[in-house]
Amino acid sequence: MEIAIRKATRLEYRPPKQKHLQTLINLTYHKPALIDEILVALGRRGRENSWIIIYKVLIIVHTLIRQGNGDQTLSRLQKHADILSIHRLKEKASAYASIRNLHAYHDYLVDRLAAFGECDMDYIKTSSKEHTGRLRQLAVAQGLLRETTIVQRQIGFCLSCKFQMDIGDNAINFNAQRLVVEDLLALFQVVNEAVVNILEHYFTMSQMDAKLALEIYKRFAQQTQETMEYLDNARKIQHELGISIPTVNHAPLSLASALEEYLNDDGYEDRRQSYIHEKQQQKTRASTMGEGSFS
Structure with missing residues (x-):
């Protein structure tokens, strides 16, 4: 474990090697009791005064959440949230873009951890496992509007990760961007299903709930446009990211006026x-x- 972490966080302009990541991923499944030790060891590496090492620590944590025993990792990470701290990070003129990327990436991961605590589940992982997601069926009384708002907040942090590239090797930036794009695709699927559910129940909601639902819908329409633009830009570097970005479908975006008119009816x-x-x-x-x- 220690060797894998040390090698995965080497001070070099390359992302963590897959074989070292796989060692840690496997441990989260086969020896979940070691997750705390993994996180503590990553925290020690994150205290190094190097943006490269700090960036790699965040990428490793993100990878363990996505590909490893995600719920256990997020649950244990709540006890070791300082691992995500970047307060020791110092600006460096030669890596200005990468460090800006790192700040936005850090903010997104912090919010993903917060969202897990608020919802007691990771919507990104569940969206890939279930044909019909939880928010497609969740009732308003059971928290549909509240949880949809939290997912939209996560999407907002994803969209804030506007990765810029430095001159030279950007493999670390590409690695982080790929993970964010994959999360964004999953989150957008979740919120799209939630909005379909909200629209189906809009006319039976109390006026207070309908007001919140309308705010969610307007935000959905805006975020859909921003997501389409974000994914279009990412498609231009699909080869560098190492993924194929699909065209996403979405609920209708032109209903705001009709919904608002209904809401404001005497x-x-x-x-x-x-x-x-x-x-x-x-x-x-x-x-x-x-x-x-x-x-």
């Missing part, structure tokens, strides 16, 4: 109750027809 509550009553009648008729088909 007869909002009457229309809401009428809509709920109509939905209940439809459900009753469907149930009756279903029973009749078996009689």
Whole structure:
């Protein structure tokens, strides 16, 4: 473990080698009790006065979250959050862009850890495991709006990682950018499903919930445009990133005016109750027809 960490964080302009990362990834699955030791050892390396080593420590932590035993890593990381600290980082003129990238990357990882604590789950990992995600089915009363807002906050931090390249070898920057792009794709899938769910229940929400839902929808429309632009720029360097970036689909973006008009209607509550009553009648008729088909 110690050897893998030391070799993965060598003071050189190259990202951590996959064989060293794989050693650590395997340990998170086969010996999860060692995750604390791995994080503590990474924390020691992160105290080195070198932006390269600090950058690599963040990349390793991110990789363990993505490819390793992610929930266990995030859970243990909450106890060792200082590992993500970059307060010892010093500016260096020859690596100005990389250090700016590192700051934004750090902020994103800190928020990802915070989001895990707030939701008690990692939406990025679950989006790749489940055909239909949690937010596609979660009820408003169970926290749909709150958790969607948290996912949108994560997307905002992803989009803030506007990687710029220094003159020379940028392999470390490309490594971090690839991880962020992969996270962004997963988060966008999650929030897209959440918005579809929100739209399906918008007309039955209380006016207070509908107001928050409208804010979420407007933010979704804005972030969708920003995400499309972000991914378009990333596609230009797909070869360097080592990934193929797909075209993403999304919920309709042109409903804000209609939703806002409904929200501001003086007869909002009457229309809401009428809509709920109509939905209940439809459900009753469907149930009756279903029973009749078996009689």
